[in-house]
Amino acid sequence: xxxxxxxxxxxxxxxxxxxxxxKLLGILxxxxxxxxxxxGCGEGQCGACTVLVDGVAAKSCVAVASALAGREITTIEGxxxxxxxxxxxxxxxxxxxxxxxxxxxGMVMAGAALVENNRxxxxxxxxxxxxxxxxxxxxxxRIVAALRQAAAAPTGAGDRQExxx
Amino acid sequence: xxxDTSRARNPRSYDETDRFDIEPERYELFxxxxxxxxxxxxxxLKVLGGGILITLVWRAAEAQDGESGRRVxxxxxxAPQDLEAWLHIADDGRVTIYTGKTEVGxxxxxxxxxxxxxxxxxxxxxxxxxxxxxxxxxxxxxxFGSRTSPSMAPQLRKAAATARELLVDLAAExxxxxxxxxxxxxxxxxxxxxxxxxxxxxLAKDRKLTQRVTSDAETAAPEDWKVAGTPxxxxxxxxxxxxxxxxxxxxxxxxxxxxxxxxxKLVGATLESIDAxxxxxxxxxxxxxxxxxxxxAAPSEPVARQALAxxxxxxKNPESSGEELYARLKRPQEDGGGGGFRRRSGxxxxxxxxGMAEAKHRLQxxxxxxxxxxxxxxxxxxxxxxxxxKLTVWTGTQxxxxxxxDLAEAFGMSGxxxxxxxxxxxxxYGGKHTGEAALEAARLAKxxxxxxxxxxxxxxxxxxxxxxxxxxxxVDAGVDADGKLVAWEFHNYNSGGSAIAPLYExxxxxxxxxxxxxPLRQGSYRALAATANHFARESHIDQLAHxxxxxxxxxxxxxxxDERLRAVLEAAAKRFGWGSVAAEGHGFGIAxxxxxxxxxxxxxxxAVDRTTGEVRVVRAVTAFECGTILNPLHLENQVEGAVVMGxxxxxxxxxxxxxxxxxxxxxxxxxxxxxxxxPKLETVLVNRPDLPSAGAGETPIVTIxxxxxxxxxxxxxxxxxxxxxxxxxxxx
Ligand code: FES
Ligand code: FES
Numbered sequence: 001x002x003x004x005x006x007x008x009x010x011x012x013x014x015x016x017x018x019x020x021x022x023k024l025l026g027i028l029x030x031x032x033x034x035x036x037x038x039x040g041c042g043e044g045q046c047g048a049c050t051v052l053v054d055g056v057a058a059k060s061c062v063a064v065a066s067a068l069a070g071r072e073i074t075t076i077e078g079x080x081x082x083x084x085x086x087x088x089x090x091x092x093x094x095x096x097x098x099x100x101x102x103x104x105x106g107m108v109m110a111g112a113a114l115v116e117n118n119r120x121x122x123x124x125x126x127x128x129x130x131x132x133x134x135x136x137x138x139x140x141x142r143i144v145a146a147l148r149q150a151a152a153a154p155t156g157a158g159d160r161q162e163x164x165x
Numbered sequence: 166x167x168x169d170t171s172r173a174r175n176p177r178s179y180d181e182t183d184r185f186d187i188e189p190e191r192y193e194l195f196x197x198x199x200x201x202x203x204x205x206x207x208x209x210l211k212v213l214g215g216g217i218l219i220t221l222v223w224r225a226a227e228a229q230d231g232e233s234g235r236r237v238x239x240x241x242x243x244a245p246q247d248l249e250a251w252l253h254i255a256d257d258g259r260v261t262i263y264t265g266k267t268e269v270g271x272x273x274x275x276x277x278x279x280x281x282x283x284x285x286x287x288x289x290x291x292x293x294x295x296x297x298x299x300x301x302x303x304x305x306x307x308x309f310g311s312r313t314s315p316s317m318a319p320q321l322r323k324a325a326a327t328a329r330e331l332l333v334d335l336a337a338e339x340x341x342x343x344x345x346x347x348x349x350x351x352x353x354x355x356x357x358x359x360x361x362x363x364x365x366x367x368l369a370k371d372r373k374l375t376q377r378v379t380s381d382a383e384t385a386a387p388e389d390w391k392v393a394g395t396p397x398x399x400x401x402x403x404x405x406x407x408x409x410x411x412x413x414x415x416x417x418x419x420x421x422x423x424x425x426x427x428x429x430k431l432v433g434a435t436l437e438s439i440d441a442x443x444x445x446x447x448x449x450x451x452x453x454x455x456x457x458x459x460x461x462a463a464p465s466e467p468v469a470r471q472a473l474a475x476x477x478x479x480x481k482n483p484e485s486s487g488e489e490l491y492a493r494l495k496r497p498q499e500d501g502g503g504g505g506f507r508r509r510s511g512x513x514x515x516x517x518x519x520g521m522a523e524a525k526h527r528l529q530x531x532x533x534x535x536x537x538x539x540x541x542x543x544x545x546x547x548x549x550x551x552x553x554x555k556l557t558v559w560t561g562t563q564x565x566x567x568x569x570x571d572l573a574e575a576f577g578m579s580g581x582x583x584x585x586x587x588x589x590x591x592x593x594y595g596g597k598h599t600g601e602a603a604l605e606a607a608r609l610a611k612x613x614x615x616x617x618x619x620x621x622x623x624x625x626x627x628x629x630x631x632x633x634x635x636x637x638x639x640v641d642a643g644v645d646a647d648g649k650l651v652a653w654e655f656h657n658y659n660s661g662g663s664a665i666a667p668l669y670e671x672x673x674x675x676x677x678x679x680x681x682x683x684p685l686r687q688g689s690y691r692a693l694a695a696t697a698n699h700f701a702r703e704s705h706i707d708q709l710a711h712x713x714x715x716x717x718x719x720x721x722x723x724x725x726x727d728e729r730l731r732a733v734l735e736a737a738a739k740r741f742g743w744g745s746v747a748a749e750g751h752g753f754g755i756a757x758x759x760x761x762x763x764x765x766x767x768x769x770x771x772a773v774d775r776t777t778g779e780v781r782v783v784r785a786v787t788a789f790e791c792g793t794i795l796n797p798l799h800l801e802n803q804v805e806g807a808v809v810m811g812x813x814x815x816x817x818x819x820x821x822x823x824x825x826x827x828x829x830x831x832x833x834x835x836x837x838x839x840x841x842x843x844p845k846l847e848t849v850l851v852n853r854p855d856l857p858s859a860g861a862g863e864t865p866i867v868t869i870x871x872x873x874x875x876x877x878x879x880x881x882x883x884x885x886x887x888x889x890x891x892x893x894x895x896x897x
Binding site for chain 2: 019022029033035039041042043045075076079080085089096101102103104126130133134137139
């Protein structure tokens with residue numbers, strides 16, 4: 001039995017079938033074609049599927065979609081503003097903070113949530129915010145450096161949101 | 166379909182692994198390629214739309230380096246299948262390189278572009294790389310064994326140099342000037358004197374030229390490199406940070422279904438009975454049963470899951486020996502020539518007995534190495550599509566042509582009818598040499614008559630892939646009164662023979678690796694057994710240094726001759742500040758090693774909490790040397806990544822067994838390194854432009870574990886001899 005619901009993703013409304021306590025990740029990837037969010041474990045352990053829900057990092061593989069009506073969901077595809085990368089995206093490139101890149105979308109989203117709320121995170125705060133994201137290629141030190149840069153970037157998140165509104 | 170996992174369960178002996186530098190279980194690698202690649206070079210240009218084509222052939226000399234017996238055989242085969250890579254210059258000046266290598270995060274897409282840019286004198290951005298597509302790229306035996314940098318990079322440099330010289334010739338003809346008066350730069354050939362230049366594209370226009378790489382094509386010396394050897398950023402980084410890169414698991418085909426495979430509890434179980442009627446009754450669901458293979462294809466992933474759950478099946482599990490893992494491994498296997506390896510199983514020099522008679526100190530220890538998983542963040546995945554009896558599969562594998570052969574064999578068809586496309590993959594670490602997901606997806610797609618996507622769950626990835634072999638290592642060594650090594654006996658049971666030779670100068674030595682009857686499916690892994698063998702060797706050396714009352718760094722130096730080993734050891738010690746005194750509760754450790762032609766040393770600082778037993782690695786310095794550096798940025802990234810992965814195996818990573826079944830097949834129970842586990846990592850890259858480049862993806866993993874173990878001993882006096890060392894902390 002289909003159970004249709006409206007979800008807001010990257011600023012657009014979508015009618016999706018959320019029956020059977022479907023998780024957000026499958027809907028994003030298979031129904032909406034937003035394959036930037038990755039499957040890594042399906043149990044909230046690796047962070048490859050991280051998206052923003054009302055600006056807060058959430059693991060979409062365990063997020064029950066029916067609970068997300070009326071919330072603003074942002075995926076990696078919706079993070080940049082047009083051609084302009086979000087400071088966290090740019091910082092990942094600048095610091096070569098990836099190898100295979102499979103963890104990258106989730107890392108970038110978790111990192112974006114962090115720097116949008118804290119423009120001067122300490123290394124401990126970065127580790128705490130990112131502890132739920134695995135990079136099996138081991139680029140952690142580079143990601144920390146990238147997030148330090150992004151947090152300090154003048155075109156940080158706050159400005160971005162103002163610009164967008 | 167032949168769907169036989171049993172053959173993969175019984176790995177070939179590791180002697181061949183080490184001999185051929187490849188993973189053990191893929192005996193197919195010892196056969197010739199099934200796919201007879203016969204491009205007509207004219208056809209080829211028809212497809213590419215004219216221009217200039219430079220083809221790169223296997224060199225006979227290369228075949229003799231002892232690394233591939235197979236290549237020797239290939240080179241005497243008929244000419245057209247000797248291509249290794251090719252480079253095409255289109256009439257709009259676009260440069261495209263075609264290679265069967267795969268990108269799994271080691272950044273060869275960037276580093277290979279750099280070496281071509283260097284020789285061809287074009288910007289890196291103007292180069293496109295077509296990789297790992299069995300229809301578009303030449304045969305390649307796989308991306309592993311750290312072979313890309315030492316073999317593909319120099320070959321492509323030659324190809325690019327050949328192209329450049331050809332372009333200069335064409336320009337000389339066109340401009341009616343002497344070729345010596347011309348220079349190639351920025352994608353054009355310039356004649357300074359008359360201030361004229363012709364773009365590469367214009368020179369390639371309306372041509373249909375093919376040329377083989379000439380071995381005398383002159384390439385720039387590394388000292389003169391301007392693009393190669395520099396920190397060029399990952400060429401397609403943007404597609405990863407924006408989520409637009411399509412991995413195999415992201416591929417979508419029209420009408421595509423979602424597949425799932427029914428798994429028994431144990432690998433090797435056989436199907437006794439099955440009732441799939443409920444699943445078959447679900448709309449749009451196809452159930453496939455073929456031998457012990459049972460799978461479903463359904464219009465959506467949730468329906469596939471429901472269908473799978475609705476199948477009732479009885480399995481017969483294989484007998485478990487019930488024996489404790491390490492006891493089982495130590496019992497040599499009966500077949501295979503009496504237990505030991507037949508070839509290159511090790512060797513003997515001098516006489517252990519005589520050496521021990523000279524020894525003042527003698528020390529025996531047994532080291533144990535647990536099974537670990539690759540756990541690539543992208544699990545195995547494939548999308549398979551049949552069209553007119555032809556099969557196309559998108560999958561993440563390090564052996565596209567091997568998987569093509571597996572598919573052709575499984576479906577009884579010729580290789581030309583199978584196309585394998587490998588999108589840049591969510592890493593492998595030696596774990597994606599096989600094509601299970603490709604076979605499974607193809608089987609389902611065939612029956613369903615529609616494309617099928619199959620993505621392994623994390624649990625499947627942890628259970629149905631293969632593992633780095635567990636092992637037991639026994640070491641018996643003697644040192645004389647002056648602290649000189651005089652006897653060294655080393656036996657590795659099951660984990661393999663990579664880097665088993667002592668490195669140190671010892672007159673009397675015996676090293677041997679033994680095959681065992683192993684409970685799990687085991688195969689290649691970053692650096693193979695070199696990690697286990699370095700852990701045992703470098704822990705043991707440390708024990709000997711303490712036994713004779715010498716500083717572990719000085720003791721190593723006094724027993725090491727190899728100048729490259731000494732250089733990395735000293736570089737690491739210097740950066741670390743070896744010789745300073747550790748803080749209370751802290752300890753310093755050091756280790757050195759070599760594998761696959763590159764050299765590494767680690768110094769580590771750990772902090773041990775005496776009440777909780779918690780061990781924290783505070784700082785790790787890695788010195789690494791792999792000949793000429795192709796890209797320092799990505800090299801440092803690779804070194805750091807290998808050290809981080811090594812840290813996991815050193816401290817806490819282990820596959821736990823319940824009988825012969827994996828008991829911890831998820832990230833919540835199999836701990837991998839995370840942000841909070843990171844020490845301060847420092848890397849010293851030792852550049853040797855006078856030496857050819859060796860690969861770097863593997864070797865830097867090998868010495869971090871013993872450096873940490875030695876540091877733990879220095880901190881609290883406890884010698885840990887099992888990897889992982891502190892899954893639950895250390896008992897002080
Ligand atoms: S896939 Fe969601 S946390 Fe791993
Ligand atoms: S870059 Fe490969 S998992 Fe992070």
